[in-house]
Amino acid sequence: MTEGHEQTPATPGVLVDPLRNRGVAFTPEEREALGLTGRLPSGVLTLDRQAQRAYQQLRVQDSDLAKNVYLEQLHDRNETLYFKVLAELLPIVYDPTVGEAIEKYSHEYRRPRGLFLSVDRPDDMEKAFATLQLGPEDVDLIVCSDAEEILGIGDWGVGGIQISVGKLAVYTAAAGIDPRRVVAVSLDAGTDRTSLLQDPLYLGNRHPRVRGAEYDAFIEKYLETASSTFPDALLHFEDFGPSNARRILEQYGGRYRIFNDDMQGTGAITLAAALSAVKVSGVRMRDQKLLVFGAGTAGTAGVGNFLHAVTILADACTKMRECCIGGTELNQDQIDAYVDRSLMLVTALSPVIGYDKASVIAHKADDEDTTLRVAAMASGCISAEDFDRIVDPAAMVGRT
Known part of the structure; x- marks a missing residue:
């Protein structure tokens, strides 16, 4: 031992590498080949048996956060076992x-x-x-x-x-x-x-x-x-954030292999669901009224992509009625007055945040006790009658 340096027992590299570590699933032959002789208990457990033990350990955790921490610790030790267990536990991870x-x-x-x-x-x-x-x-x-x-x-x-x-x-x-x-x-x-x-x-x-x-x-x-x-x-x-998400995708999408889940993933899934529903209902998409609930990236940009796609598919950009005020046109001052409210509308007017076919207006209520209806009335850019038509849609897309 070098003077002044305390030597400590070494841990075989495979046991600290979560990508290679299989724990007690290593067979005697594998243990010898990997330099693990004497470093694991004698018993050999299959992956299914290891998963059974992991489930038992997980069940005694007293909160979802504790379960999340346990799973991340497992992720750090043994990725093979982690992904075996994960399939049933995605809401925790x-x-x-x-x-x-x-x-x-x-x-x-x-x-x-x-x-x-x-x-x-x-x-x-x-x-x-x-x-x-x-x-x-x-x-x-x-x-x-x-x-x-x-x-x-x-x-x-x-x-x-x-x-x-x-x-x-x-x-x-x-x-x-x-x-x-x-x-x-x-x-x-x-x-x-x-x-x-x-x-x-x-x-x-x-x-x-x-x-x-x-x-x-x-x-x-x-x-x-x-x-x-x-x-x-x-x-x-x-x-x-919504503004950066859209801008990055539009600016760099043609140069780099990029994908935005909140915009493109959410939009594609929502569009698929809506088109399937239209087939069942027999009502054209252009005649549907959809309410988007939620003003984050997935709502304003992701579902906005969906609305844009619907517009193209229906070839009806001047007849858009999704989540709208029945075609009522708002001027820019009225739009600006809406900026701090939590109601989201799509109308067939001039472009807002990047859309030239269907405009998305996202708003955040500054008073948690104010209902959407009261906030909309206070803005002065929508009547009670028009608002009531909005909140009786054919479908609601929840993104909040």
Whole structure:
């Protein structure tokens, strides 16, 4: 033993590598070949038996958050077993429990997973990707989030890495994507949530969210670096704010292989459901009235894509009636008066946030005790009669 240096027992690498570790499922022959002789109990359990034990351990956890923590610890130890168990437990690993895990990320922090890229250090991106030690053909999918619009809970800063990790888990459990060929990324642009900035344990950038030219340069740097490092990978954008989500997709969609789940994924699924319903009802899409409930990215941009697609399919941009005021035209002053309300409308008027065929007006109520009807009346740009027609739609798309 070197003087001044205390030697500690070594742990075989395979047992600390979650991608290779199979725990007590290793056979005696495998244990010998991997240098694990004497490092595991003698018994050999099949994957099914290991899953049975994991379920038992999971059941004694006293809250959904505790179950989420247990599963992430399993994820860190043995990915094969984790994905075996995961199929029945997606609500614990992803929506809705992942929201609570994101809120408490800095307090429940255990093992880093993925890449953490900072708007304050954009020149570190190449070095960060290089630490993965993967070749250009080794990655199929990268999920990133700037965490501005996490699920229904808003801006949670660096905790958004959990939504990237959780989404990749869904990809593997539901679609069979190889977990060795994916990367989760946090794009830390700061946060506007005061409670995080004042939290001494918060692990992200301690400044308000960066916007404008500096933010745009950060995103472009990420796209350039990720695409040049892994040219065959799909770049999945998750839980960006509505304005940035649409702008990034429109600006870079023709240059990079990017996909926005909230916009394109939600829009495609909603469109498929609506078109199937139309076939059953026998009523043309252009004659349907749909109410979109929720003014986040999925509502304004994702379902907005769906409405745009419906318009094209129906070839009826001047007759749009989805979630509308029966064709009533509003002037720009009336639209501007609506900006801080929580009612969402689509009308057949001039473009708003990027649509030239169907305009989406999203609003946030500043008084939690004010009903949508009262807020709409107070805005002065819709009558009680028109509002009542809106809230009696053929279907409601819930995105809140």
